[in-house]
Amino acid sequence: MSQSGYKVSDLVKAAGVSRQAYYKWLTHEPTVHDIQDQEILKLVKQLEAQHKHCVGWYYPLSS
Template sequence: MSELTKVAGITRQAYYKWLKHEPTKYEIEESEILQLIKQLENEHKQSVGYDKMTRLIKLSHQIPYTVNKKRVIRIMKDHSIKADYRQPTHKRIQAQQTYEAENILNRQFDQTAANQVWVTDTTELNYGIRLNKVRLHVVLDLYGQYPVSWLITPTETAEGVVQV
């Protein structure tokens, strides 16, 4: 026996003390709570966090003593019990048809008369403390480089450019 305790790195006295150890009231409560948590986890398909778990334990009336949230958090953390949350899916609109014209200008941006060539551009602008975003869609006349039309939209869509 003394060779095994040396290999384990403990004293013989500690081994015999552990061998005859009887669980305390607190340890018995912990094991009861853990069993109930595992039962509730299986019933709810591993989708319960510590807050809801605390409420479910209180509603079950299977444990005669009160169990607070901190205790549930600690027990779930010690036994690696986590809620399996599904991430919400975003319902996004499918990509619309893009409008792309052929390159007629060939980088000849100097124009001789007004209203011969118009170009469009979209710029994202941030404003406010929370950095809200809007999109500024502008149609420019290349002759004088002044805006012919403009539109501000909350989202970036091709429809906003087409409306301008």
């Protein structure tokens, strides 16, 4: 049983993955690409915080 109180078999069924895929994912080593993606995500979150969560939003100050 998982920490959430749900059975692993119920969780993988809801997610549409096999138990084997789930356990493989649990023990996988992150690839270089995974690590780069995490670094990019970290930088994006920093920019969002710096700009009060309006990164990518354009609001003209005058018409």
